[in-house]
Amino acid sequence: MELIGVEVQGFRRFKDSTSVRLLENSIALIGQNESGKTSFLDALEELNSEDEILDQNQTRRVDVTTRIEATFSLEDEDYEALKPVENSGNIKKCTFTKVENGFVTARLQPGLSHNLEPRKEVKSKLEEFFESPVFNRKTNSRISSNLKELSDKLGSNNDYLGDQTINFIQENSNRLEKILENLDSEEFDADLVKQVIESLEELATHERNSQPEQARKILLQRRPIFLSFSENDRDLKSKYDLSNAVPNPPSALSNLAELASLDLQELKEATESGTVHLANDLTDEASKELEGAFSKSWVRTDVVPLLDIDGTILHINVLTPDDQNRAPIHQRSDGLRWFVALVAFLNQKDAGENPVLLVDEAERHLSYDAQAELVEVLETQTVAQKVIYTTHSAGCLPSDLGRGIRPVIQKRGERSDIRNGFWVDEPGFKPIMVAMGLNPLAFTVARNSLIAEGPCETILLPTLIRQATEKSELKYQIAPGAANVGEKRITELLSEAGRSVILLDSDSGGRENRDDLVDAGANPQKIKTYCDFSDELLVLEDLVDLQKYVEAVNNELNEWQDPDAELNTDDFVEKNRVQVVEDWCQTKGVDAPSKVNVAQRLVKMASEGQRIIDPRKEVVLCRIDDWATSHFVTPSDSQ
Structure with a gap:
């Protein structure tokens, strides 16, 4: 199974529920010192055991339940292990939850059904038994009290009664057997007692074979472990x-x-x-x-x-x-x-299947060049299903800055939160550097940057360009915020000695923004819209293969909202895909997936070897790459 999300509440600095999406294979937690990066890794390690969560690890001075959850999507090997469980192929995700007392439970999504009719029938049979002479005259107060307690428990709608209740059913059946052995069948209704005993025995067997519980037990045994890869x-x-x-x-x-x-x-x-x-x-x-x-x-x-x-x-x-x-x-x-x-x-460490690797301060004792090598290893390794690492070094960030970065933000009162993106209204790399406590200008000047409209381009555009050009890496990184550059920042970002170019959408807003920036003194050769590379008025989503785009939207809806949602390519017109998705979701009564989440989903598909680019748009992306590269100084140019 593959880790796709984590939620932490009441653990050290994370008082409020903090939900983190983890679709990428390599995720960097960034933030200033003492922001809570290490605490998040420690929270994940808690899921390896059923030891109590120590008091010192629970958020202090608050009345909040400590809870750590990890959600995994199931894979082929999991379904193979689940074969004995009826309808287990319907399960898509499993969430493991640990609370303060150490108990780890599993929640299936969607859940499996369990037939509750046998409970109702036994409860009805017990109610009949309670009115009988044998119950009133042959059961002592303890037995009668236990049977009434059992009847109350059988009113539960849970898909599993629990081991204690099932054992309780068996214990009551055994006590009735002893009563039956000494019962005068001429004076009392022995058949009724036999019927109650048989129904209790059958119910105990039925409840032990609860399909949802069988699935949970199998998946609990298969849950991946979180391994801390220490400096030593x-x-x-x-x-x-x-x-x-x-x-x-x-x-x-x-x-x-x-x-x-x-x-x-x-x-x-x-x-x-x-x-x-x-x-x-x-x-x-x-x-x-x-x-x-x-x-x-x-x-x-x-x-x-x-x-x-x-x-x-x-x-x-x-x-x-x-x-x-x-x-x-x-x-x-x-x-x-x-x-x-x-x-x-x-x-x-006997890591088992698909471990999740945790690395604290990955950059420690490594030069900038060595950090770049390390990032390449983290992004290409296959021995762990996922790597989650902390860093406060600019040299240890992912190769695509739009992917795999989770800022850990300090809040008042020694509290922290984790964001699923670093994107704010500031253009360029400044939001990342602010989150890390580093100098934004020094970082930006040191890198070749293509500043695009927003976070979706930062996530998706590098992958699209690499697939179109067949390059293993680009000579620049893509940052968000082109729509928010403004006149004040344009001189800084697009100076003659600068290393930035700007790419805008082909819609009316993008074209107007380009004209405003040129009027402010920007070099028009460093500001382009998609239509400068195509005869069509394109936006980012138009560069993606339509079938792959629809698949990403459906996967996002199926995983987080409606398991039965199924958008078709026939629902789309040639342009404005995002609006089509929003309109379709509105008619179905579900929330439209965010553009960022769909972009992350597409990049994940690409990382698994799928080609997500629209073949007809390859030339457009190649032209964008040629234009951007022509404005940047590479190491070989300066020698």
């Missing part, structure tokens, strides 16, 4: 002196040795006794183990670590690009070193 776990060195490192090796080395099935104590003893051939045999066998493990993790031969021993020094190397020599792992890249440590860590 990821600090893998290129070499270790076994004389000092063993018998208490650092976490990163210990994890790698376990993955390689290497006994570090045995290797140390072999080196110290001068048994060179044994030491070499041990490292050779360990390298073979690593080769097998890494071939399953990432299909790239250049990331397989190789172990060499020289005296008591254990070297961790990789092959050079020409496969002719070995080089210390740190010389290749910090991102590679980080990934090797990650694979070893997940193996050592």
Whole structure:
């Protein structure tokens, strides 16, 4: 199952309910120090156990229930495990909730039905029994009280009575059996007692087989775990002196040795006794183990670590690009070193299926270049289903700034909130930097930026351009807020030495905004609308394949509102797709999905290998890329 959302309430700084969408594979929590980034990661780890949530982790001085929820969408493997459960294919999502006492429960969405008629029938039979002579004369006060209590419990409409109530049914049946054994059938209605006993036995069996409860139990057992990848776990060195490192090796080395099935104590003893051939045999066998493990993790031969021993020094190397020599792992890249440590860590932790990786202060002790390598690893790794990391470094942000950024905002009274987007009315990168407590101008000037209309472009346009141009990365980043640049900021953003261009919609508002900015002194070559690259009056959504757009809208509606919603491509005219969706939703009585959420959904589809671009619009996107790139200084240009 895949994590798609989290809600936290009453945990440390998060007093009020804080709901976070997590569709991306890599999510960066940004914010100033002490804003609550680490607290959010700690809240997720709480879901791994049923230990009580400690008092110090509950929000202080408030009467709020502490609650942590994680919502997952089901995948093929989950449906396979659910096969014994009738109608389990209808389940789309499962939410796991932990409260203060530590109990973790599961909620199915949509829920499965459970036949309540047997309860009603037994309750009716008990009511009949209560009027009988045998009940009034042969049951003591305890038995009669228990039977009446049971009758009240059977009035529940819950899809599962609970283990205690089911056991209570069985206990009452057993007591009636004893009464029946000593009952004078000529004086009392023994058949009625038998009927009550049989109905109780059948009800206990029926309730134990509750299909919703069976599904919940299966999914609770399958819920992914949240793993914290600490600094010690990821600090893998290129070499270790076994004389000092063993018998208490650092976490990163210990994890790698376990993955390689290497006994570090045995290797140390072999080196110290001068048994060179044994030491070499041990490292050779360990390298073979690593080769097998890494071939399953990432299909790239250049990331397989190789172990060499020289005296008591254990070297961790990789092959050079020409496969002719070995080089210390740190010389290749910090991102590679980080990934090797990650694979070893997940193996050592028995991570199960599809773990969620948590990384606090991912940028710690890494240069800006190394942070960029790290981001690439986080965005391309496949050993964890998702990575959620914290950072307050501009160098550790996602490659597409519109995706995967969640600002953690400090509020009054030592409280915090998490937003699902950083977009406000300020143009460019300033909103991100304000959230991180960094200098906005220094950040903006240092980056090539295409400032587009709003957050949807920031999320979706980079993916569309990459699919159209077949480029693995762009020479610029896309920021929102073009409609709000205004005359005051235009000189700063579009100066001759600046690194920004502006792209506006082709509608009347976009064209008017362009004219106003040009009148304010902006270089017209640095401000374009979509119609400058096409004969059509386009907006962002027109660049997406219609079938994929409809699929994204339906998925968004199905997952968060109406499981049966089904918009069709036939409902659309050639233009104004957003308005068509809004009108259709109004007729169906549901809220239209936000443009931002649909954009996030489309990018997720693209990350899974789907082509979301309208083939007829490829040339438009290529022209936009050519125009933007022509105005930016690349590292090669400045040499």
